[in-house]
Amino acid sequence: xxxxxxxxxxxxxxxxxxxxxxxxxxxxxxxxxxxxxxxxxxxxxxxxxxxxxxxxxxxxxxxxxxxxxxxxxxxxxxxxxxxxxxxxxxxxxxxxxxxxxxxxxxxxxxxxxxxxxxxxxxxxxxxxxxxxxxxxxxxxxxxxxxxxxxxxxxxxxxxxxxxxxxxxxxxxxxxxxxxxxxxxxxxxxxxxxxxxxxxxxxxxxxxxxxxxxxxxxxxxxxxxxxxxxxxxxxxxxxxxxx
Numbered sequence: 001x002x003x004x005x006x007x008x009x010x011x012x013x014x015x016x017x018x019x020x021x022x023x024x025x026x027x028x029x030x031x032x033x034x035x036x037x038x039x040x041x042x043x044x045x046x047x048x049x050x051x052x053x054x055x056x057x058x059x060x061x062x063x064x065x066x067x068x069x070x071x072x073x074x075x076x077x078x079x080x081x082x083x084x085x086x087x088x089x090x091x092x093x094x095x096x097x098x099x100x101x102x103x104x105x106x107x108x109x110x111x112x113x114x115x116x117x118x119x120x121x122x123x124x125x126x127x128x129x130x131x132x133x134x135x136x137x138x139x140x141x142x143x144x145x146x147x148x149x150x151x152x153x154x155x156x157x158x159x160x161x162x163x164x165x166x167x168x169x170x171x172x173x174x175x176x177x178x179x180x181x182x183x184x185x186x187x188x189x190x191x192x193x194x195x196x197x198x199x200x201x202x203x204x205x206x207x208x209x210x211x212x213x214x215x216x217x218x219x220x221x222x223x224x225x226x227x228x229x230x231x232x233x234x235x236x237x238x239x240x241x242x
Contacts, residue, residue, distance in 0.1 A: 001047050002076045021076045023068030032071075034197065039073030041150070041198030042205065042221055047077060048189055049209040050225075053095070056086045060181045062188035064195075073221055084181040093117055094182070099212050102139040102203075107132035117176060124172035134169045137161050138186050142206040147199065155194030158186050 002021070010017035024032075029040055044067065052058050059066075060082040068076040086094075093113070100110040107128045114120045120131060137158060141148055162183065164170065175183060204218035208225075217223035 001043060002070075002074065003080075004076065004078070021068055021078075023070050023076055025069075026064035026067060029069045030195070032069075034199070036071060037196045038199050039221065040067075040069055040075055041193050041196045042200055042219065043073045043075045044189070044192060045198075045202065045205060046209065046221065046225065047075070048185065049206065052086075053091070053209050053211055056088070056091050058084050058086070058181055058185075060084055060184045062184060062192055064192060086178070090178050093178075095210065095212055098139065098142075098210065101132070101136060102143040102206075103210075103213070105143070110135070117178075119173060119176060119179065120169075121172040121174075124169070126169050126172060130169060134167065134173070141190075142203045145201065145203045147201050149197055149199040150190070150193040151197060152191075152194045155191045158190050162186060 004018035004021050007017045007019065029037060044062070048058070048062065059077070059080055061079060063079075066077065066079045068078065070076065093116075097110065097113050097117070100106050100113055111120065111128045111131050114131070114135065115122045119135075124131070126134075136143070141150065201218060204215070205222065207213040207215035208217055208222050217226045
């Protein structure tokens, strides 16, 4: 992962100057073989969720034009004009939701969390199983330990589901202010991974990134990331067993 260095003495109140980076564009990446696209997708996925879970920040513009690609999973990330910083309480809520839905598969617990978060009206006349199913679409890629391939069709399904107001549950569901930016993961990041037809075990990657699990690297990139962060004291040295 590479973020261009800012050249302070060439910046002003209205001008941001950074180092020149030369790399391949998104359209060029799409012509590379699938193994290269898989590595690029893994890097983007790790960047998004490492930033979110470890640094409580999310770059809310996961757009194909905001990346340059250098091969072997190396990606330069551009344009940080739409970054959202979250509070500890908000992060705890995000983490508890994903743990209940994707790790414990506990619909009762998940329902209590989303009601407390304001995503589902308290005591809405829908079954707990139906509520869990309605929101489970967003967690499908990471809910099982398996190799999966993201597809444009899956990404389109998520978009339609997000804006579908015909479901009986939709009249009791809402998107609290805190989740407006997070929705860009479901819409922007998932679309990118789908267009790349990225293949990998995203559950195991997620276990590395979820603070509640903190698993060892499951891929060469994950192991390299572990070593890099530990050298800088930015990551716990102890990992939990899978």
